[in-house]
Amino acid sequence: MRLKSLILGAACAAALFSTPALAQSLTAITGGRVLTGTSVIENGTVVIQNGRVVSVGTAAAPAGARIIDARGKVVSPGFVAVDSGLGGIEVSSVGGSDDLRNGANSISASFDVSYGLDPWSFTLPVARLGGITRAIVVPSHAGGGGGGGGHAHDDSDFAGVGHGGYQSPSLFAGQAAIIHLAQGNDILVRARVAMVAPFGEAGAGIVGGARGAQFTQFKETLAEVRLYARNKAAYDRAGLRDLSLSRADLEALIPVANGTMPLIVTVRRAADIQQVLRLAREEGVRIILDGAEEGWLVADQIAAANVPVLLNPLANLPGNLETRAARMQNATALDAAGVVIAIKGNDGAHRVRETRYNAGNAVSHGLPYEAAIEAITVNPARIFGMAGQFGELRAGAAADVVIWSGDPLEPLSDAEIIFIGGAEQAPTSRQFLLRDRYRDGGEGAMPPAYSR
Amino acid sequence: MTRYRLRGSSLATLAFVLAGSLALSACATIGGGDTPAADGSSSAEARTPLARGLDSATNPDPFPSTYRGLPRENMAIVGGTVFTGAGQRIENGVVIVTDGRVAAVGDASTPVPGGYRVVDARGRFVTPGIIDVHSHLGVYPSPGVTGMSDGNEATNPNTAQVWAEHSLWPQDPGFNTARAGGVTTLQILPGSANLFGGRGVTVRNVPSVTMQGMKMPGAPYGLKMACGENPSRVYGGRNSSPATGMGNVAGYRAAFIAAREYKAKWDKWREDGEGSPPTRNLQLETLAGVLDGSVLIQNHCYRADEMAVMIDVANEFGYRITAFHHAIEAYKIAPLLAREGICADMWTGWWGFKMEALDAVEANAALVDAPAGSCAVIHSDDAELTQRLNQEAAAALAAGRRIGMTISEERAMSWITLNPARSLGIADQTGSLESGKRADVVIWSANPFSVYARADQVFIDGALTFDRSNPAYQPLSDFELGQPGFGLSAANVLQGAR
Numbered sequence A: 001m002r003l004k005s006l007i008l009g010a011a012c013a014a015a016l017f018s019t020p021a022l023a024q025s026l027t028a029i030t031g032g033r034v035l036t037g038t039s040v041i042e043n044g045t046v047v048i049q050n051g052r053v054v055s056v057g058t059a060a061a062p063a064g065a066r067i068i069d070a071r072g073k074v075v076s077p078g079f080v081a082v083d084s085g086l087g088g089i090e091v092s093s094v095g096g097s098d099d100l101r102n103g104a105n106s107i108s109a110s111f112d113v114s115y116g117l118d119p120w121s122f123t124l125p126v127a128r129l130g131g132i133t134r135a136i137v138v139p140s141h142a143g144g145g146g147g148g149g150g151h152a153h154d155d156s157d158f159a160g161v162g163h164g165g166y167q168s169p170s171l172f173a174g175q176a177a178i179i180h181l182a183q184g185n186d187i188l189v190r191a192r193v194a195m196v197a198p199f200g201e202a203g204a205g206i207v208g209g210a211r212g213a214q215f216t217q218f219k220e221t222l223a224e225v226r227l228y229a230r231n232k233a234a235y236d237r238a239g240l241r242d243l244s245l246s247r248a249d250l251e252a253l254i255p256v257a258n259g260t261m262p263l264i265v266t267v268r269r270a271a272d273i274q275q276v277l278r279l280a281r282e283e284g285v286r287i288i289l290d291g292a293e294e295g296w297l298v299a300d301q302i303a304a305a306n307v308p309v310l311l312n313p314l315a316n317l318p319g320n321l322e323t324r325a326a327r328m329q330n331a332t333a334l335d336a337a338g339v340v341i342a343i344k345g346n347d348g349a350h351r352v353r354e355t356r357y358n359a360g361n362a363v364s365h366g367l368p369y370e371a372a373i374e375a376i377t378v379n380p381a382r383i384f385g386m387a388g389q390f391g392e393l394r395a396g397a398a399a400d401v402v403i404w405s406g407d408p409l410e411p412l413s414d415a416e417i418i419f420i421g422g423a424e425q426a427p428t429s430r431q432f433l434l435r436d437r438y439r440d441g442g443e444g445a446m447p448p449a450y451s452r
Numbered sequence B: 001m002t003r004y005r006l007r008g009s010s011l012a013t014l015a016f017v018l019a020g021s022l023a024l025s026a027c028a029t030i031g032g033g034d035t036p037a038a039d040g041s042s043s044a045e046a047r048t049p050l051a052r053g054l055d056s057a058t059n060p061d062p063f064p065s066t067y068r069g070l071p072r073e074n075m076a077i078v079g080g081t082v083f084t085g086a087g088q089r090i091e092n093g094v095v096i097v098t099d100g101r102v103a104a105v106g107d108a109s110t111p112v113p114g115g116y117r118v119v120d121a122r123g124r125f126v127t128p129g130i131i132d133v134h135s136h137l138g139v140y141p142s143p144g145v146t147g148m149s150d151g152n153e154a155t156n157p158n159t160a161q162v163w164a165e166h167s168l169w170p171q172d173p174g175f176n177t178a179r180a181g182g183v184t185t186l187q188i189l190p191g192s193a194n195l196f197g198g199r200g201v202t203v204r205n206v207p208s209v210t211m212q213g214m215k216m217p218g219a220p221y222g223l224k225m226a227c228g229e230n231p232s233r234v235y236g237g238r239n240s241s242p243a244t245g246m247g248n249v250a251g252y253r254a255a256f257i258a259a260r261e262y263k264a265k266w267d268k269w270r271e272d273g274e275g276s277p278p279t280r281n282l283q284l285e286t287l288a289g290v291l292d293g294s295v296l297i298q299n300h301c302y303r304a305d306e307m308a309v310m311i312d313v314a315n316e317f318g319y320r321i322t323a324f325h326h327a328i329e330a331y332k333i334a335p336l337l338a339r340e341g342i343c344a345d346m347w348t349g350w351w352g353f354k355m356e357a358l359d360a361v362e363a364n365a366a367l368v369d370a371p372a373g374s375c376a377v378i379h380s381d382d383a384e385l386t387q388r389l390n391q392e393a394a395a396a397l398a399a400g401r402r403i404g405m406t407i408s409e410e411r412a413m414s415w416i417t418l419n420p421a422r423s424l425g426i427a428d429q430t431g432s433l434e435s436g437k438r439a440d441v442v443i444w445s446a447n448p449f450s451v452y453a454r455a456d457q458v459f460i461d462g463a464l465t466f467d468r469s470n471p472a473y474q475p476l477s478d479f480e481l482g483q484p485g486f487g488l489s490a491a492n493v494l495q496g497a498r
Helices: A002-015 A020-024 A123-128 A200-207 A211-230 A232-236 A247-257 A270-283 A295-304 A330-337 A352-364 A369-374 A378-383 A430-437 B008-024 B028-034 B174-180 B229-236 B245-272 B282-291 B304-317 B330-340 B364-369 B385-402 B409-416 B418-424
Strands: A027-035 A040-049 A052-057 A066-069 A074-077 A079-084 A132-137 A174-180 A188-198 A263-267 A287-291 A309-311 A341-343 A401-404 A415-420 B075-083 B089-098 B101-106 B117-120 B125-128 B130-135 B183-188 B196-204 B221-226 B295-300 B321-325 B343-346 B376-378 B441-444 B455-460 B463-467
Touching (some): A079 A378, A123 A132, A188 A200, A200 A211, A211 A232, A263 A270, A295 A309, B075 B409, B130 B321, B174 B463, B183 B385, B304 B330, B321 B330, B364 B376, B364 B385, B364 B409, B385 B409, B409 B418
Parallel strands (some): A079 A132, A287 A309, A309 A341, B130 B183, B321 B343
Antiparallel strands (some): A040 A052, A132 A174, A401 A415, B075 B089, B455 B463
């Protein structure tokens, strides 16, 4: 699996450099404090060419290279947003611009967000200016995961009673994709990298209201998937009993059932985390926990199961009765227990740029600085099967490099120069255009509309 | 907070009229207890007041503050870098606190009176308590579950008669987390479903069993108004008015027309005492309070064009707007807001959640702050963000500097201290470390514009209310007792240390 991932990742990465002339030039970033993702190099040199990192160390810049003087600066890998909606939603309240959630009961697990991604989305430059260069884009659901943020759950319709005999709504929100945030006309790095499903209150709400019912439903669903996988020919000639998912959804769940595609489980309560860990063990499903606000109470169990966690370290209030144990030290405790964590931004798309502040706040609440950097660089790449491909400054990785005016976790620091896949990105956004238009008060003789 | 002043010359006739009308009231016999203090003009004739509760002037403060503050001692905070909130930065500064008030602020030469406790702030930073002008703590508390959502009386576009303080649940654990972020004063507002959402209440962020125990004495009331998408969505969705921006404005104007008439009736009746006394109307009373200046307008308004219309509505009816909240587009009309003396209460990082939030820029506060006479404020509207208003200000500061603006940290500190105090009409009481003001003080572990800074100690009226290293000053609300994880340390940190 890992090897296959690496090969696929390389092929995809090679396809996405949309400004080859820039991306291919030999460039050396010298003199900066280099955060490689796993270590710190003072007065380091980062050499990039052809869209990839050539070397990272303390050697002199190679002859003929464009030199970027980063003395007094910090050089980091581009950050990787997890649980994001970047490129999949423009304005949260405008339903037509939200391509992260699908209501049809015949396209649930099979829903693939990658087809709805917009490389021209104005959410991308804003996140990029926050140092985000790659993102995992996930379908959203009633459990509050993903780019759309929380949704009010419609409890008028329960799984198993939908049209066509299919679960409606489904346990599954759909499949996540990996994108890069470079300018250009193709942001997809890899589609269908993980399945998404809410558990806890939201998951229970889908099934009928009770948590226990969802576990039964989940097991029954996987049994149907396995039955289908073993009997496709019979299914195709209608020689199999009725199943509660569409053919497309059954097909999409095969890699989940056989443990090759991870399942991102949004779950918050410690008790629910324990049950989800048990379910994964019993069913042979690979899971990634998302949310896990009460995870610190069962940190050792999560670590023992070797299950990674996507979390927001700012969550310290009981938004509902599932998160009464939420603490600012959750990230610290999970990391200390040996859990691989990735730190999220503050919503799916628009405040993803605050990911770096979230990492900083985790540090101020005990998380070691290096662990915080890992949680927004190498860890997301590891969790989603892209270790060594991006999220790290090391030879062979994609040249996603950000040069910061100072410590990137500080709000007072700016991302000054941003490379994605070796291509230097224009340091602007729609917000910057607006800002500049009104920089001088907007009361000149000519209306602001005449300025660009 | 007297809203209506009785005029001495009218008291005699007033009493005469009352004698007749009281016979209609079943409560007449209990009216005597509320007789207002004579204002010096006491007519010889006995004046019978309206029955209890029928005349706002007889009891202008029906839910009085019982706030007393926690036990305090005189102290001198020495050795830290002091941001006064009023634009000064003092290295190795001294803050003298006497009887809960700031007695002196100065450099290391400032004398420390004998007997004062000396608080060592060397290597640390000292600021005024953070003030959040836009909070729903207590009215949209944690947990936000069925039975606890009390922030929007979304039953009519005009609910100026409701008061947020009557929804406020003091056990919201969010007050404790906010305090751990240095927040010492908050304005708790109703939600924005309505054109007129009701009165807000300004509270001291101390643990209390009752709302009254938090209520800030003497703070003016604010009336929450809302422009834009929310009212028209909520009521338009019910096929009622307002369904549009123009419906919103018609609604504001109709309400203030009624309020003008109401106020005129009371003024006239108080002046000449002729006829029956007006019937008290809580909705119109709040709006009349706006017209006489005793109730401040706290206006949720995102777009620049809508703010300009609201300024005209205010001029039409002769009131003033104290602050625009969620002023996403304030930067487009920064000079106008400064000329009008209206505060713009803003986020730095929030955007894109609806169309009226589309044009947000991170430099909003910096741009709004630039003109002379401006009042730039960073606010939260959020139980998590309120814990980090210092960071939200830092991000705004960075955005301003990025376009070459010269903005000092001591200036930016005013966005979360003195300016919010101005935005609440309490700048004479708090918001800066200046002699005579309430000693609301935060000692930070590092520069508060750093993401790594934590509030070490938080003083309210000179009393220690939170100490990150002393469990005796780490309050837990009743709700927090006995919940999952209670009593356990997370990563070796006690629950109350946050």
